[in-house]
Amino acid sequence: MPASYPEVKRFVDAWFCDPDFPDRFRARPTDALHDLGVDLDPTELARLVSPEDFGILTDPTREDGVAEAGGIVADWRRYARERHQSVKTERDQRTPGCPALANWRWRQITRLKFELAPSLGDQIRHIPFAMELTRGCSGRCWFCGVSAQPLDGIFDRSPENVVLFRGLLQHLVSIYGRSAALDGILYWATDPLDHPDYESFVEDFAEIVGGAPATVTALGGRKPERAASVLATLSRHPARSHRFSVLSVRDYRTLISWFDASELALVEMLPQFRKDLRLKFAAGRARTRMKAKGTSEGEVRPGGTIACLSGVMVDFVGRTIRLVTPCPSSDSRPDGVHESAKIPFESLEDAIAVIDRLLDEIRIPLPEEGAMLSRSQGVRFADSPDSSAMRVVSDHHAIRLGSPISGDRLETKLPTSGTIDSIVETLVGELDLEPLEAVSLLRRLLDAGAIRAGLPGEGAMPVQIGVPDTGSDQEMTPPKEPG
Template sequence: MPTAAEHYRKIFDRRTPQQLRTLAHIKRFMERLTGDLAFRTELNENLDNPRKVTEHYGIEVDPLEMLPLWRRDYMNYRSKPECSSWPLAVIWYEYIDEMIRHRDMLRDEGEMAMVAPRFHVWRERQIRRCNSEVGSEGAITHPIIAFELSEGCTVGCWFCGLSAGRFKGYFEYNEEHAELWRGVVGVASKMFGSAARTGFCYWATEPMDNPDYDRFLSDYYQITGALPQTTTAAPLKDRALTERLFQLFDRYRSVTNRFSVLSTDHLNQIHAAFSPEDLMGVELVQQGKETLTAKALAGRSREVTLRAANKDAIAVPEYRSTTIACVSGFLVNMQQRRVQLVTPVPASKRWPLGYRILDERFFKTPDEFREELQSIIDQHMRESPSPHLPIRFRGDLHYEAGSRHFHLRSRYNEYVILDDVAPISVGDLIACGDCTASEMAARVIADGASALAVANLLEELHTEGLLEEDIDDRFAWQTSEGTR
């Protein structure tokens, strides 16, 4: 089976230069359509001759051959109209299908069943929980590790889903730091095998704030065999660095990079600086006010929304909260020598940035880094519910008792669970939320049931991600929406 990087390279290698050029101009058309109100208005005002609009923007494709892309729900890539009469639309949808397949392969590349079984089981549980709690099935790839190569961010986007702090400096690529960096990445590669290829080198940081950024990426490729993705809101800040990133992409071509586009003016500047062909390996993430895409309600975006709602006395339902976080694993800040265990959750009062922090450690050497990773795994990545903590359903789940079964409903999923392993309802005991696993076993044994059968039921609920792993979340939900 090909790796994600091999699949990605084939997306480009199987196309001729002319086919790639055509695709690049279709892509630029879509970027304008998504992020530029004036462009959309001009198209609608020139339905008799839309080509003069695209020519003005340097887009060398006939918009009439892409009619399904701009006269229908072109943002819903999975809902495809019959478009055999529009060849350019067919080309675009084929490309999108290949990119979705690559995204799915990136998620699957985090598999660690053989090299790190406890981490693997924990990550799989977080994936199931996120699919149910965040509604993220397929969209979040759950990389196992991310690195920050600076502290804070110089851009300061008002909508930052991670509320990045002010810039306080970057991790310079000198002899000492390079040795530590290669050692840390090497530890991750040895401990987690090919899953380390899912890693990337930014978080609540701007990659272009580190002038040595490309040197760190080169080391990462040499150690893991994959070039990490770059997402930047400042591609024009250091053109030489951006060009070096393009060169790395051309050389190794592992994954699409992303530019966050902050406004229509920013889109104009990016399009003026780079040709459609230059940006073939770059996804433009439209963040301007004229864009058709919604922003995640997390971090600063959530703060702004809640302030406006409070000012206008409008209630903002908690279920609207979401996240831009993607890592189920380790977040490493090289400047601070800090490692955290994190996983995505809907942004909340408890976790306003849209990710849960389960632990935090510090290290000075690669050996200490390895020791801290292993310690975190041993402490937090349990395959079974803790026998000493209360067993409760996730706070976002609605529980409904039935006859020898019970229902659990989240905003995105519904579960029907058999509840016939004991004379009394195990579901009711969990819903009450005041029994540990040991106490629950004692209750059912007193009623003549098999403790093993109850343990198996709890194991199944735990594996599916339906039991609360952060007890305080339950109280946060009760406070915001009332007891469910």
């Protein structure tokens, strides 16, 4: 991190989070910086927000710009690039230790290359697990991308619950490996500051995994004392980025009055109080509002997602476990996630059995008979000049893939979705493939992200909370509703 970074970031945060700051800076730059506690050359900082260089703040992949000349702006630019590139680097480094789970995760990464624009898809980390310590969130943010429900339950830190939490976390580390587990988090459709003992769970996590979990909150400006306590705990462990979603100008001003520039250097300040729908991902409640009001163009933008998880979701309050992976939001997936059925547990032994059973379902390279396959959103197949390959394309991505049949024929005959049995039957009966050729082609399409396998029990109604039968004949699909 450049020595100037904390103060430059303080300036940038003010530019985006305080609507009065740009005018104050233009009128009296030295005084405006003094009020922020920033002791840097205002002339250099002005270059950072000049019309020529403003894209540096909003597009870390931009290659041009006079900012490369040197000084504060160049330092900011280099560090912004490093942080942007580190997402992919760390995502690749923190792959699960289990090869089969690493392959399943890779399939989700390649699928999203077709389904989402690179500016969004490349920043998704595909973390291995998330553990919810509360049910719901007190924030009730109008833009919530995962449609969090109101806060109505807390996983208290009783001795029994501590044993459950630590035991389940240790099991997840044993499955994924310590490096991958470092990307696990302790929230989802929840807010860490709602839990009075979040810091103690962070210490448990750090002891077992080897580092503190990345933490995101929208309540820092409303609960600055809690935010200060949590940041102090996180700062005792190896540095990593965290995030404050800033819900109002008042919240922003509260935060900078509580924390100096160095304390917020690794905390992304994300202003969320502007009601312009064009600034939001089309997922969750933001998508609902887009559908109700429309954007300035009068239509909902393409589906987005804020989901970062491709792995295990543990709800400690509701005592359920499910698998989750991101996807573009849609009417059937408004929050931008594919989810398995929710499987209940009561004890640590139950939870371990459920996780093992769910992960066993996705470890296999090709789903079992009866499993559902579907074409990834927006994917098309086309001929390639090379007769031994075809083109797999979408609006966001394109590859050449070895294939025994032409892309045009596959585009015409391959069903959009169906059971693996019916799709193999189509490939054999209508495209004249041998059964082994059909199976091999499906596996290559899965690995390339062109098609996806449904998660266990995906689309089924949630199961009732209760003790599962952990025997080998346990059904993953919940019972049908009566009648």
